[in-house]
Amino acid sequence: MIPLRKQVIDAYLGSTDFRGCQDISSIHLQYEEDHSGKMIAHVEAKIPASTTNQRDYDISVRIHPQGNSIYSSSCTCPILGKCKHIHKVLYRIRQSREIPIPPPSAQHLERVARRERLADQMEHASVYIAFACKSELDSGSDYYRSQFVRDKYDQEVLGVFFSLKEANLRAKKYVREDLGHEVDDDDEEEDDEEDDDYGEDEFDWDDEDFGPDDSNEYNKVWVDRFAIENASRHFHT
Incomplete structure (x- = not known):
């Protein structure tokens, strides 16, 4: 549960009027430390693309564990900035008090570990x-x-x-x-x-x-x- 307030979201995204997008197809939350040892909440999600050949857009959001601030966000959609997909994920995080966000699945952790092993082999x-x-x-x-x-x-x-x-x-x-x-x-x-x-x-x-x-x-x-x-x-x- 992350008590992310609407004011924090609006301050981060600005006054843009975001259009609707596809529903979130998968989402998970994990806590990790940044380079300075500070704990952050990292939310990763996928949203199906509606107008391109790409199957899903990958969204990543890093925020304060208590929802006090949003540290960073990214999305693989063509906007390459604060887009409607990030907007959708942030408001889903805001709902986590009523609908908790699950931790990553074992399959996801194995995929991440496999990518890291491959990157190490290539290096x-x-x-x-x-x-x-x-x-x-x-x-x-x-x-x-x-x-x-x-x-x-x-x-x-x-x-x-x-x-x-x-x-x-x-x-x-x-x-x-x-x-x-x-x-x-x-x-x-x-x-x-x-x-x-x-x-x-x-x-x-x-x-x-x-x-x-x-x-x-x-x-x-x-x-x-x-x-x-x-x-x-x-x-x-």
Whole structure:
């Protein structure tokens, strides 16, 4: 229940004479904290569109829990301002003393969580690039030809992959078929576990006869992870 007074609504919307609109198809209320730790009442609602191909307009209103003021509002209709849909939702909030506004459903919370997970995945979207060095490597005496400076290698891109596992398999295939070394593939499950570990993008050799101690050969093949937005610089036309 939010005791939102008519005077507060009128002061927020101004003197506009709003026309009627479709009835609210869904509405829910939840309490949350803003960036300063202040508690606010957040009401979200949907109202069917009447003149466009869009199915519903999404309305969001943030107000003082006691109805003393309206902090912000938004609607996805073409008006992009204080529209008749916001007007309708505010007056529905005013009626919440007689007709309480329910909390969000479990389905709505799951949809929100799914959108947040997708946004997080897109923010961390990456590709894994398997590289091989085509030139001979020295011991590092010459900085510009050193095996420790990969940007100076004569690089070949073996493949671009969306998972560390697939990039590792391609690198191992190159080691096995082109360099003539045996590589143990018993670690595929471990590769799977590393797919979501954004800190582990270095190729991990498992064969005892082929590893970091054999530094020149080892450094000829590697896997690096790149955020999708900055991977293009590694491709040249």
